[in-house]
Amino acid sequence: MSVKKIMKIIIILFFFSFILFIPGFFIPIKKVYVFGGFFESKKIMNKKIYAINSSELKKEIMKDESIKETKIIKFPYGILFIIIKKREPVAYYIENGILKCVEKNGFIFKTDEKNKRMKFLKGNKERIVEGIELMKILKNVDTIYLGRDGPITKLGNFEILWGYNGYREKLKIIEKIMKKFDESGIIDMRFKNNIFFIKEEKWLN
Known part of the structure; x- marks a missing residue:
């Protein structure tokens, strides 16, 4: 397969990825899944997922002193994962x-x-x-x-x-x-x- 054909395939894949996924980050948060602990998800519901600052959200979660660390994972179309590790x-x-x-x-x-x-x-x-x-x-x-x-x-x-x-x-x-x-x-x-x-x-x- 020539380099030109490979480049065409890459461009087509990138285009469809942009069409399918990028708009999903402009959709308000619809689902928040919390693992390993508790977080009041109402505080962030219906905010645009791209507008959520992960660092600020972590700081808010870590105000609970019993939490050792947390991880935020954003998905398109309003899905957010919050993974919490509690202290022992x-x-x-x-x-x-x-x-x-x-x-x-x-x-x-x-x-x-x-x-x-x-x-x-x-x-x-x-x-x-x-x-x-x-x-x-x-x-x-x-x-x-x-x-x-x-x-x-x-x-x-x-x-x-x-x-x-x-x-x-x-x-x-x-x-x-x-x-x-x-x-x-x-x-x-x-x-x-x-x-x-x-x-x-x-x-x-």
């Missing part, structure tokens, strides 16, 4: 009476949803990362208090002052102490080379 919280935190969730990287975001399986972090939010690290190894603890000197939790009859770092190794030591003593009290793991067991005292309410 591992714990929740209450600040000034407002429920917030926490991602595993320590990012805090406002939400109206609370998953019953999530742990409750309470106290100094500057220490949330330590709380999340401890949370990974504690299966049966629902609440972790974020203290000035590290996380504090309840395990059985004991309150544990965890300090910082080495939580997995500290847990092994704590389990041995718990087997040895029947009394309730505090196990203080805040100091590198010293472990303190204080009978009958309580820090948490």
Whole structure:
């Protein structure tokens, strides 16, 4: 096939594509499909699809702090796809009476949803990362208090002052102490080379 014939075919295809599809972008939005989350589509219905600024629409959607990212796909003849990826919280935190969730990287975001399986972090939010690290190894603890000197939790009859770092190794030591003593009290793991067991005292309410 000659180059001239190939060029003619390309021009014909381009012409029909223009006739069939380009006018479709001047049609008002008739259908909005939202995947992975919620968006009030009434805000953009009947606007010309070509006039929708994807960046501005993304900003509007991302005002919901529980949304991690979003993608906008425009189709001719008034069809718009909005694909939403939600954040994946591992714990929740209450600040000034407002429920917030926490991602595993320590990012805090406002939400109206609370998953019953999530742990409750309470106290100094500057220490949330330590709380999340401890949370990974504690299966049966629902609440972790974020203290000035590290996380504090309840395990059985004991309150544990965890300090910082080495939580997995500290847990092994704590389990041995718990087997040895029947009394309730505090196990203080805040100091590198010293472990303190204080009978009958309580820090948490």
